[in-house]
Amino acid sequence: MKRTIIMMLDSFGVGAAGDAAAFGDTGSDTFGHIAQACANGEANDGREGPLKLPNLARLGLGHAAMESTGAFAAGFDDKVELIGAYGHAQELSTGKDTPSGHWEMAGVPVLFDWGYFSDLTESFPSALTDKILARAGLSGFLGNCHASGTTILEQLGEEHMRSGLPIFYTSADSVFQIACHEQSFGLDNLYRLCEIAREELAPYNIGRVIARPFDGTGPADFARTGNRRDYSLTPPAKTVLDKLSDAGGEVVSVGKIADIYAHCGITKKVKANGLEALFDATLEQVKLAGDRTIVFTNFVDFDSHYGHRRDVAGYARALEYFDSRLPELLAILGKEDLLLLTADHGCDPTWPGTDHTREHVPVLAYGAGLAVGSLGLRQSFADMGQSIASYFGLEPMEYGESFIAGM
Numbered sequence: 001m002k003r004t005i006i007m008m009l010d011s012f013g014v015g016a017a018g019d020a021a022a023f024g025d026t027g028s029d030t031f032g033h034i035a036q037a038c039a040n041g042e043a044n045d046g047r048e049g050p051l052k053l054p055n056l057a058r059l060g061l062g063h064a065a066m067e068s069t070g071a072f073a074a075g076f077d078d079k080v081e082l083i084g085a086y087g088h089a090q091e092l093s094t095g096k097d098t099p100s101g102h103w104e105m106a107g108v109p110v111l112f113d114w115g116y117f118s119d120l121t122e123s124f125p126s127a128l129t130d131k132i133l134a135r136a137g138l139s140g141f142l143g144n145c146h147a148s149g150t151t152i153l154e155q156l157g158e159e160h161m162r163s164g165l166p167i168f169y170t171s172a173d174s175v176f177q178i179a180c181h182e183q184s185f186g187l188d189n190l191y192r193l194c195e196i197a198r199e200e201l202a203p204y205n206i207g208r209v210i211a212r213p214f215d216g217t218g219p220a221d222f223a224r225t226g227n228r229r230d231y232s233l234t235p236p237a238k239t240v241l242d243k244l245s246d247a248g249g250e251v252v253s254v255g256k257i258a259d260i261y262a263h264c265g266i267t268k269k270v271k272a273n274g275l276e277a278l279f280d281a282t283l284e285q286v287k288l289a290g291d292r293t294i295v296f297t298n299f300v301d302f303d304s305h306y307g308h309r310r311d312v313a314g315y316a317r318a319l320e321y322f323d324s325r326l327p328e329l330l331a332i333l334g335k336e337d338l339l340l341l342t343a344d345h346g347c348d349p350t351w352p353g354t355d356h357t358r359e360h361v362p363v364l365a366y367g368a369g370l371a372v373g374s375l376g377l378r379q380s381f382a383d384m385g386q387s388i389a390s391y392f393g394l395e396p397m398e399y400g401e402s403f404i405a406g407m
């Protein structure tokens with residue numbers, strides 16, 4: 001039975017990419033800087049001491065990162081008994097955003113430039129916002145700037161609840177984000193507003209509109225809910241997910257995968273919120289999965305709860321939790337199954353600002369007869385998509401070099 005399980009640790013980079021300078025990210029290193037902070041005793045909130053990821057280390061995380069940066073991260077070394085193939089990959093896509101990383105990983109790099117709202121304030125053209133407001137019957141909006149999604153709630157959440165005006169904000173990514181209170185504004189109203197924005201953004205080539213619902217009564221307890229929804233553009237070509245589902249296989253999305261691929265190539269969608277629930281759902285779907293199935297999970301908390309929030313201890317805690325659950329997954333894999341652990345970009349929690357960082361991602365591949373050892377530097381995330389295509393005996397993808405032989 002052939003199945004591929006993809007664990008996408010959102011934002012878990014393993015060191016600055018060769019082109020990081022162009023992004024202002026020279027020296028960024030999500031994994032390395034977390035490990036260093038832990039070793040320094042600077043990440044003891046809810047956890048203690050050096051970063052302990054024994055299962056990821058056996059899958060080759062420490063080695064992959066060492067090949068990326070030139071040195072083992074603090075607390076990692078070559079004494080571990082490896083069980084998998086490990087590599088690190090650079091990104092061909094022009095952006096360091098979530099859709100680019102995911103699409104490229106599935107064999108379709110984003111070689112065109114997204115549109116961006118690069119002005120830090122007065123970010124959106126009034127020609128755009130006027131149209132959105134008119135269609136939604138709204139008299140105005142708040143925000144209109146680059147912001148951290150939690151900080152802007154502290155600043156504008158109350159005014160939003162008083163005035164009923166939505167909060168529009170963006171970031172270094174190609175995004176148009178709308179934050180509204182779930183009860184006072186209404187979740188359906190927020191989703192409708194996002195659909196309008198998605199249509200009106202057509203000329204701007206913006207990768208995603210993101211609905212950011214929140215609840216709570218004031219700045220002290222405002223919290224974003226699990227009802228986030230991403231309205232993504234469609235990938236510019238068929239990904240390996242499309243190819244497998246076109247060929248009669250199953251592609252199971254766990255978490256926000258379906259949204260990220262604009263629902264293309266997905267045959268089953270499973271919702272779950274939070275690391276624990278996402279891991280539980282993944283295990284359950286792997287148990288249910290038959291031959292020629294991809295089970296694909298995005299673990300968004302690494303990015304949205306810890307990376308963007310610059311919460312080093314939280315990121316370390318989440319990694320250690322994730323690691324502690326890996327044996328449950330390894331125990332239910334069949335001999336032929338392929339497990340891939342990777343990331344879509346970096347989001348170094350020690351880095352200035354709150355944006356992603358241009359980094360190599362880990363490529364940890366286990367099972368499917370793969371020899372234990374190094375896969376080296378992969379020229380594109382698309383090597384993973386190409387490998388999956390070859391594993392399932394699908395037509396080759398246009399991009400990427402396979403590291404796995406067809407079986």
Ligand SMILES: O=P(O)(O)O[C@H]1O[C@H](CO)[C@@H](O)[C@H]1O
Binds near residue numbers: 148173
């Ligand atoms: O600060 P929050 O709202 O989490 O935003 C983050 O999430 C968005 C999507 O990845 C990006 O725009 C990034 O800035």
Ligand SMILES: [Mn+2]
Binds near residue numbers: 097098303345
């Ligand atoms: Mn991401």
Ligand SMILES: [Mn+2]
Binds near residue numbers: 011303304308347356
């Ligand atoms: Mn992000």
